[in-house]
Amino acid sequence: MSLVALSELLGATVRDVSGAVHGRVREVAVAPQEHPTRIAFLIVATSDGERVLPASSLKSCGASVRAADDARRWEKYAPSDGVLLLKRDLLDQQIIDVHGRKVVRVNDVELDSALVNSHVALSVIAVDVGARGAIRRLTQGLVPAFTMRALLEKIPPRVIPWQYVDLLETDPARRVKLKIVYEGLSKLHPADIADIIEELPAAEREAVFETIDEDVAAEALEELDPKVQVSLVESLDSERVADIVNEMDPDAAADLLEKLPEDRSGEILNEMEPEERIEVTQLLEFGKNTAAGRMTTEFVSVPDNGTVADAIDALKQFEGSREAVATVYLYSVAYKITGAVPLVKIAVSPSSTPLLHLREDAVTCVPDAPDDEVAGLFDKYNLVTLAVVDEHERLAGIITADDVITMLRHAS
Amino acid sequence: MKTKSIASFKSWKVRLALLLAVIGPGFITANVDNDAGGIFTYSQAGAQFGYTLLWTMIPITIALIVVQEMTARMGAVTGKGLSDLIREEFGFRLTFIVMITLIIANFGNIVTEFAGIASSLELFGWKKYFVVPLCAFIVWVMVVRGTYNSIEKIFLAASVFYVCYIVAGVLAHPDWRAAAFATVTRPEAAGIRNYSYLYMVIGLVGTTIAPWMQFYLQASIVEKGVTAKQYRASRWDVILGCIFTDVVAWFIIVACAATLYAYGRHNISDASDAAQALRPLAGEYAYLLFAAGLFNASLFAASILPISTAYAVCEGLGFESGLDKKFHEAPVFYWLYTVLIVLGALVVMIPRLPLVYVSVLSQVVNGIVLPFVLIFMLLLTNDRELMGEHINGRGFNIVAWTTVVVVISMALLMIVFH
Numbered sequence: 001m002s003l004v005a006l007s008e009l010l011g012a013t014v015r016d017v018s019g020a021v022h023g024r025v026r027e028v029a030v031a032p033q034e035h036p037t038r039i040a041f042l043i044v045a046t047s048d049g050e051r052v053l054p055a056s057s058l059k060s061c062g063a064s065v066r067a068a069d070d071a072r073r074w075e076k077y078a079p080s081d082g083v084l085l086l087k088r089d090l091l092d093q094q095i096i097d098v099h100g101r102k103v104v105r106v107n108d109v110e111l112d113s114a115l116v117n118s119h120v121a122l123s124v125i126a127v128d129v130g131a132r133g134a135i136r137r138l139t140q141g142l143v144p145a146f147t148m149r150a151l152l153e154k155i156p157p158r159v160i161p162w163q164y165v166d167l168l169e170t171d172p173a174r175r176v177k178l179k180i181v182y183e184g185l186s187k188l189h190p191a192d193i194a195d196i197i198e199e200l201p202a203a204e205r206e207a208v209f210e211t212i213d214e215d216v217a218a219e220a221l222e223e224l225d226p227k228v229q230v231s232l233v234e235s236l237d238s239e240r241v242a243d244i245v246n247e248m249d250p251d252a253a254a255d256l257l258e259k260l261p262e263d264r265s266g267e268i269l270n271e272m273e274p275e276e277r278i279e280v281t282q283l284l285e286f287g288k289n290t291a292a293g294r295m296t297t298e299f300v301s302v303p304d305n306g307t308v309a310d311a312i313d314a315l316k317q318f319e320g321s322r323e324a325v326a327t328v329y330l331y332s333v334a335y336k337i338t339g340a341v342p343l344v345k346i347a348v349s350p351s352s353t354p355l356l357h358l359r360e361d362a363v364t365c366v367p368d369a370p371d372d373e374v375a376g377l378f379d380k381y382n383l384v385t386l387a388v389v390d391e392h393e394r395l396a397g398i399i400t401a402d403d404v405i406t407m408l409r410h411a412s
Numbered sequence: 413m414k415t416k417s418i419a420s421f422k423s424w425k426v427r428l429a430l431l432l433a434v435i436g437p438g439f440i441t442a443n444v445d446n447d448a449g450g451i452f453t454y455s456q457a458g459a460q461f462g463y464t465l466l467w468t469m470i471p472i473t474i475a476l477i478v479v480q481e482m483t484a485r486m487g488a489v490t491g492k493g494l495s496d497l498i499r500e501e502f503g504f505r506l507t508f509i510v511m512i513t514l515i516i517a518n519f520g521n522i523v524t525e526f527a528g529i530a531s532s533l534e535l536f537g538w539k540k541y542f543v544v545p546l547c548a549f550i551v552w553v554m555v556v557r558g559t560y561n562s563i564e565k566i567f568l569a570a571s572v573f574y575v576c577y578i579v580a581g582v583l584a585h586p587d588w589r590a591a592a593f594a595t596v597t598r599p600e601a602a603g604i605r606n607y608s609y610l611y612m613v614i615g616l617v618g619t620t621i622a623p624w625m626q627f628y629l630q631a632s633i634v635e636k637g638v639t640a641k642q643y644r645a646s647r648w649d650v651i652l653g654c655i656f657t658d659v660v661a662w663f664i665i666v667a668c669a670a671t672l673y674a675y676g677r678h679n680i681s682d683a684s685d686a687a688q689a690l691r692p693l694a695g696e697y698a699y700l701l702f703a704a705g706l707f708n709a710s711l712f713a714a715s716i717l718p719i720s721t722a723y724a725v726c727e728g729l730g731f732e733s734g735l736d737k738k739f740h741e742a743p744v745f746y747w748l749y750t751v752l753i754v755l756g757a758l759v760v761m762i763p764r765l766p767l768v769y770v771s772v773l774s775q776v777v778n779g780i781v782l783p784f785v786l787i788f789m790l791l792l793t794n795d796r797e798l799m800g801e802h803i804n805g806r807g808f809n810i811v812a813w814t815t816v817v818v819v820i821s822m823a824l825l826m827i828v829f830h
Contacts, residue, residue, distance in 0.1 A: 092499050092507075105730030107504065129730065137504040201491035202639060231637045 004061055004122070006086055006109035007137050013064045014044045014053065016071035022046050025065060028111070030084040030124060032179045037162055039111065039122035043077050043085075050077040058120040061113045063145065068119060082177040086124070089167070094204075095127065096166035098184035101192045103199040108133030110159060127165055130158025170203040175211060182208060186216045194223035197232070206235050209244075218247035221256070230259050238264070242271030249321050250276065251296040251403065254283035283397075291374050292367035294407065295388045295397030296324060302355065304330035304338045309351040311341065323400040326384040329362060330355055335394045337362055337387060364389045367396060371407055378404050437632035438484065438646065440564070441625050442653030443571045446660055447713035448528025449521060449778075451706055452771040453619040454661050455686040457612050458668025460678050463587075463594035466665060468616050470595065473658040476621050477651055478811040479786065482793045482804065483626045484650045487633030488643040489802045494630045495728030498788050501795065504729075510788065511725045515752075517781045518624050518721040520774030522756035525717060527767040528710030530760050531683035535703040541761055548757035551714050552750065556735060560715050567712040573705035574660040576693055581663040583692035586670035595662070610826040615772050617819055618779025620661060624717060626785060627724040640802060664689070680768050718756070722749040780823050783816040790816070 012025045023046035031040035042053045042065065051074035059068040067074075084090070086109050097104045108128040114121050132155040139148055166185050169175045185193060185208065193212075197205050197220060209217055209232060221229060221244060233241050233256065245253045245268060257265040257280065265284075269277050279297045286292030298320030302310050311328045318325060328346060330339040340362035341355055349358060363377055364387045377386055378401060386399045457465045483494065490497060495514075499507040529547045530540035554560050603609040629650070638646050667689045672680070680686050687702035694701045719735075722745050726733035732742035739746050760767070790812050793804040804812075 092503055094496075102732075105499065107730060134504060134729070138508055140505075201496075201634070202637065203491055227637070231639075235639070 002113055003125075004111045004113050005128070005133070005136060006091060006111060007133070007140060008063065009042075009061065009065070009111065010087055012062070014042070014046075014067065015064065016067045017059075017069055018071075020071070022071040022074075023051070026050060027088065028086040028122075030086065031082065032084060033082060033177065035123075036179070037123040037125070039124070040083065044074065046071070046074075051075065052077045055122055056119055058122065059118075061120045061122060081171075081174045084167075084178055089169075090127065094168055094200075095160075096168065096182075096185055096196055097129070097160045097164060098166055098188065099160065099164040101188060101196065103196060104129045104160070106133075108136060124162050126159040126161050128157065128159050131155050132157050168200070168204045168207060170207045172207070172210060175207065180211070182212050186212050190216070190219035191223045193220040194225075198225055198228050202231065202235060205232050209236060210240060214243045215247045217244045222248060222252045226259065229256060233260065234264065238267040239271050241268050245280070246273050246276050249296050250279040250283055250298060251294060251397075253280045254293075255288075258284060258288065286367060289371050290367065291365050291369040291386075291388045291399060292396065294371070294374065294403050295367075295399045296320065296403075297397045299324050299329060299385075299395065299398040300327075301329040301331055301395055304332055304356055304359070306355050307351065308346050308349050308353045308355065308358070311346050311355060312351065315343075315346075321400070323402050324385065324398060326400070327398070328355075329387060329395055329398075330359060331395065334392075337364065337389055337393055337395045340387065342384075362387050364393075366390075371411070374399060375404055375408060436649065437629055437636055437638075438480065438650035438653035439656070440568060440653075441480070441629045441632065442657040443568060444628075444713045444716055445620065445622065445625060445657045446571075446574060446709060447521075447525060448531075448706060448710040449524040449622075449771050449775045450619045450661065451528070451664065451709060452524075452680070452686065452768050453612075453615045453775045454664035455668045455672070455689060456680050456768065456772055457616055458665035458689070459672035459680050459685070461609070461612065462669040462673040463591050463666070464600075465612060465616065466591060466594040466662065467597055467599050468613055469658055469662050469665075472617060472620050473654060474811060475617075475815045476658065477654045478808050479621055479626065479789070479815070480629060480650045480654055481647060482789055482808065482812065483630045484633050484638075484646055485643065485802055486789070486793055486799070487630040488638045488646060489640045489799055491634055491639070493634055493724065493727050494627050494789070495724045497792050497798070499728045499730070501792060501798070502788065507728045510785070511728050513781055513784065514623060514627065515721060515725060515748075517622075517774075517777055518717055519752060519756065520777050521622065521624060522714065522717050522721075522752055523759045524771040524774045525710045525714035526757050526760040527765075527771050528706050529714065531767050532703040532706035532710065535683055535687065535699045544757050544760050547711065547714070548753050551711070551718075552753050555715055555719050555749075558735060567708060567715075570705075570708040571712070573701075573708060576690060576701055576705060577660060577663045577667050580690045580693035581667040581670065584667055584670035584689075585692075586666050591666050591669070604825060605829055607826060607829045610822050610829065611776060614779035614819065614822055614826060615775040616661075616779075617815075618777065618782060619775035620657065621782055621815075622775075622778045623781050623785040624720065624778075626789065628716065628720040631720065631723060643802075667692075681766065682768060686768070714753075714756075718749050718752040721752060722746075779819060783819045783823075786812060786816050 006028060009025055009028060013021050014023050014025060016022050023044040025042050026045040027043035028039055029041050029043065030038065034040060039055045041055055044051045044053050053067055053074050057067050057069045058065065060066040090106055090109055092106060094103050094105050106127045106129060109124060110126045110128055111122050112125045132152050135155065136148065136152055164184060166182050167180050169178060169180050197208060245256065257268060269281065283297065300314050300318050302314045314328065315325060326343050328341045328343065329337060330341065332338045339359035341358045341360065345358045363381050363383060365374060365377060367388055367390060374386065377383060384401050387395055388397045388399060390396045486494065486497065495511065498510055526544055526548065530544050533543045534540060633646065671689045671691060672685065677685060683706065684699060687699040690698035690702050723733055725748060726745045731744040733745040734742060790809065793799060794809065796803050
């Protein structure tokens, strides 16, 4: 088993079984539907057009390529969307480095060549994004090969293993054929996904957002820079945006829709699930820089005559954000807010404990409380969540600490 | 009837709002185009050749519009910078060569901006050994800290200074008929064999259609998030910017022709010579006006050129870039940016360096580099896979290829007749 660089393979002379030179390597192809990493065939530029040399008939591979069969048996190459062409689709292109969590440009591709059943099996193992690949490509053909190898040995490699590489492809049909699903990217923290998205060109942003799951997209969208957020949402179709917005926190969704032109946000609202639509529409009616504009309507509340077990049931059924569960709110018969219980107290108390024993006074504010008042309350009482109550002292929504941090950072 | 007029009024308002919203990349680039190199080169052209070189203005304007439009369109359609596209389509080695060339040409421009800073402040009697390092430091900090973004508008507003040349040009009572005739006449055949004539024409082309502008404009269009759909409004921004640049250029040449050339002062050796062109407007205070204008233009361009070079080079060669990154995350980016500024300032501090001569020379280098950058741009804008329906039209190709051929021929002739 040994390493071959894509840039060494490209342009290499190709000999067939007779030993006669028939052309040069023009492309190296992977067929992801058959195998994710194995090279399926080489495209050879011959005097008789582009021919396909199947990987199964490769006898040796390196500065020159040797085939085990007769050149006359190589078929004419017919372009297909379903194969990944390493030179065209990968070399010099941008990819997502899932491990390093950034967008990088490919300087070279490292292939592994191993002898299997008397033919050479080639497979992609890593992409080179460092100086080694860059210098190899710069000096190729200008410096004798052995000098170059000796020189390159001294340069520490900077490679990304193939399993951490997410390809960027803007054509949706081709993404399906090449099996590009952004599995690695989807597993990252939403804030990291957002950072990566911000580094991409517009079409590539769309491509990623059309492909990843709605819930991942929703979380990442919340973390995006507002400018990028709007331009991205405007480029996606309303149905897809509605699917993503459905999964977002209602307050984040309202913030987003507010920034869009009215006809566009209307379109998106129409496509949304009725329940989410009502919540978001209500939030949209409040002033932007008030408590009501900042709050989310997804919170945990239970009757104040219940026990810890009731609170835990309510928590189990809760589908809102993680930040919102920090406090369980209590209400009386008329849904009037009567107190709050921190999550910690629930976690450490026996399940039969009445909630009234754990009760603390809930810190509240009115819906039109301005931003600085909200921030002041968080500061004074060291809050994690703040209750927003209407004129009948009913809980309308809560503001969570992460929203306040965002608010303060944007204000300064 | 009434509703119709309201509707048309509304659409007119919408259109104006759209235009104002996209005023930016094209117009800013155009303004930075009239930097120290521009002012010195146009002044020298007027002082040395009078009205003779005015014929270049119309073809240069057409070429400028075509080239800038191509750049902006590429940015809007692909959402990628020019160096990214060169890398993706032409591979590592060619990109490397283009980037080295760009660094050399842009370094010349950066030296020129510091030369502009030095010579403008020398008019106030301030020594360059003190003010140039100070301004270099200010530029470095301003850009890295992001203060630049908030004062870009101030630079832009101060660019109103260029109007002075229009007024000065009028007040100098030039021979309007001769100037107008010289603008539309064809060039005299003898110029082809004249080294200093060719040198000046290439300088004029290079300073007006500078290679750095293409990289900077395309990056700005991408940064602003202009897409193919909104591109129509950006196109007007670009075209108006180009016309504005060249109207100012025309008046600088005319003002210098009507004053310096008319007084027999055919060679501008320092800024105080160039300032004389504003005498008809400001009399004794011409030097003040000129110094303020040149200082603003130079500092404006000095804030843009080093950083845009660092971005273009790092994006093309695949180094981490961006002011939101820390120094250790993007070392090549920050080093390149810093070295360009420090070396640029150091060169200007060489004692008795002929600042105006160096400035014009750097614009000639721009002119020689331009056709090569243009060839890449032409190949890219004619690539259907990349540009789709926004591929270059025939007229654009003719103008751009003509520019390539003419500039290369002039450069070759210049070498032959040296």
